[in-house]
Amino acid sequence: xxxxxxxxxxxxxxxxxxxxxxxxxxxxxxxxxxxxxxxxxxxxxxxxxxxxxxxxxxxxxxxxxxxxxxxxxxxxxxxxxxxxxxxxxxxxxxxxxxxxxxxxxxxxxxxxxxxxxxxxxxxxxxxxxxxxxx
Numbered sequence: 356x357x358x359x360x361x362x363x364x365x366x367x368x369x370x371x372x373x374x375x376x377x378x379x380x381x382x383x384x385x386x387x388x389x390x391x392x393x394x395x396x397x398x399x400x401x402x403x404x405x406x407x408x409x410x411x412x413x414x415x416x417x418x419x420x421x422x423x424x425x426x427x428x429x430x431x432x433x434x435x436x437x438x439x440x441x442x443x444x445x446x447x448x449x450x451x452x453x454x455x456x457x458x459x460x461x462x463x464x465x466x467x468x469x470x471x472x473x474x475x476x477x478x479x480x481x482x483x484x485x486x487x488x489x
Contacts, residue, residue: 369422
């Protein structure tokens with residue numbers, strides 16, 4: 356697949372996002388923002404038996420942050436909390452199919468940071484250093 360097709364997929368997910376909206380009876384929710392550009396996101400997770408059973412998000416931001424949120428939320432459904440804890444920038448680039456570059460990486464990883472913070476909060480663990488750097 357060409358780079359243009361990956362970028363088109365990101366834009367498609369921005370224009371028609373999957374998993375958009377709050378979840379009733381979420382196990383945990385977390386709000387994150389990117390103060391450098393103004394992007395915001397709130398992630399809602401339903402967790403059962405150590406896995407993400409459902410996910411939703413609300414937010415405002417650029418095509419990279421909101422398109423990535425749509426794609427990442429699709430990706431984590433059914434994943435174990437342990438697997439999510441291990442995810443990082445490489446996971447985001449793999450899932451969205453394009454490297455957003457240094458200037459836009461914080462936009463692309465905003466949703467993963469919120470998801471991981473939600474997982475750590477649910478497990479009553481401190482957020483790890485890698486997640487703080489997303």
